Amino acid sequence: MTPTPLLPLDQAHNAARVGGKAAALARLLRQGLPVPEGLVVPVGTPESAVPILVDHILAWAEGRAPYGLIARSSAVAEDGAAVSFAGMYASRFTPARSGPLHAAITEVRSSALQPTAQAYARAHGITAALGMAVVIQPALRPTASGVLAAEVLAGRCVRWRIEAVRGLAEPLVSGTQTGEVHSGLRHTAHPVQPAEQRIILMPGAPDELRLPPGEWTTITGVNQDETLAKIKTSQEGVLHLHAPTPWAADPVLSEEHRLTLLDSAVVAAAALSLERIDLEWAFTADGTLHLVQARPLTRPLHEARATGRHCEDGWTGIPAVAGTAAGPAVRIGEGTALTGAVLICGALGPEAAGALLEQPAAVVSTTGGPLSHTAIIARELGIPCVTNVKAATAIPSARLIEVNGTEGTVRPVAGIPEQRTERARLDGAAVVLQRLPTTAAHDGRAATLLLHSPAEHHPVLPTLTASAEHGTVGVLIVDEDVATPELPGFQVIRLKSLGRLLWPVDGGDVPETLVTVDPNGRVLHSRGLHD
Helix, strand or coil: CCCCCCCCCCCCCCCHHHHHHHHHHHHHHHHHCCCCEEEEEECCCHHHHHHHHHHHHHHHHHCCCCCCCCEEEEECCCCCCCCCCCCCCCCEECCCCCCHHHHHHHHHHHHHHHHHHHHHHHCCCCCCCCCCCEEEEEECCCCEEEEEEEEEEEEEEEEEEEEEEECCCCHHHHHCCCCCEEEEEEEEEEECECCCEEEEEECHHHHHHHHCCCCEEEEEECCEEEEEEEEEECCCCCEEEEHHHCCCCCCCCCHHHHHHHHHHHHHHHHCCCCCEEEEEEECCCCEEEEEEEEEEEECCCCCCCCCCCCCCCCCCEEECCCCCEEEEEEEECCCCCCCCEEEECCCCCCCCCCHHHHHCCCEEEECCCCCCCHHHHHCCCCCCEECHHHHHHHCCCCEEEEEEECCCCEEEEECCCCCCCCCCCCEEEEEECCCCCCCCCCCCCCCEEEEEEEHHCCCCCCCHHHHHHHHEEEEEEHHHHHCCCCCCEEEEEECCCCEEEEECCHHHHCCCCEEEEEECCEEEEEECCCC
16 A cells, blocks of 8 residues: 555654644553544645545545544644643544545644634744644544543642533533533532533434434433434534433433543543643443543633522623623624623634634623633633623623623623732742743743743743843743753753753742733732742
């Protein structure tokens, strides 16, 4: 057989060639974690080569893909330590046929040029070309799937949140459905919050996809119980099924499922050298767990103070991003400036997610939860956010409202109050950035640490005059696979659980505290540098 540039997923070591998603999955595979097998179309593969690759993929998929294939984005900058690109790129289910597979690969590759993704990259200082690889895997037919976000310390999850739905997780991560929630802190598991799911998405077998709406097909539940589900519609290889009534009162996940997920998160975090991890997972009918995505949790989970009570003078939802802000209510497409306003929205797809880059004061989503793509991007940008506020559709445009992303409340106000989020003092702290600002910050920081990660287009190193202009400047290298750059006048210091620090030999003592801040100077995360 003629050699092709296709790579088996377990050999996808070089993130610059296979993208962040594929490289992370390959590392999990090397540690024996349950990642579905796959192939990778590398970055830079010419379009003229795709038809030949499609033939090889279909030959490989023979006998492996009863429910078709999925083509998933794996951009070079995707799933990074500081920015996720969550929901910015395309992933497509496709039948295992030449024409649809070729179209799916082309669409995923083209999503690297999506204007919102490019604007998001620029907003985070990523100016290099956004190379795109494509991961091809057999489509799973899950009984349950979802997302797990966890903070891992000393070999255990000390803070965690699991959101789960029946079938595919796409409605959960896109924010169109609210999943069952399992959460906890150290030894304490909080009460389970039930899912709100009327439609289940499942990849279909070819004969199922030919069935018209209103017909019935057999699906399997998390307890390996089979039942009939009525087809609402089918498109792009995926069945949209009405949730069976007998399952309405049953939990999506058992305690055994939850413990399996938490144990896997610990192992995956260790494999990726992470203290905070974001996992996308799926259980199939035989009870097998599959990990389909693993990336750094770019911002820590916050301890929401939702009371669960109705907000008498406003509306209540799910706390998604901590903070309080106020402004006039606006919606996309009204022609009103979003900057400084409160954005009322549903699930934001890649085309609409650019609204978050226009610096709204806060976001109120009518659907979804804290692990949806909308909430993840809002969290990275430091925008207070409340999700699943169903009644927000009735909030009149231009109405002044205050959003409390910590308590999950939205209230009308007579005027815009003074913002309650204060900038924390940075005295004595080292602040992590991806690039030095144009002008020096005068916030009391002891040092600035530049995040160095060439695979994510952050090969930023300080110039000889940087410390004179910006105070002490060091370099933080969290990826163990990245070689230590030679930088005259700097010493290498090993940090526990954080990687390496390049520190000026004349920089004095290394600060005790490391912080990350949002564009408004609010502290998003703080930890001891030597913890």
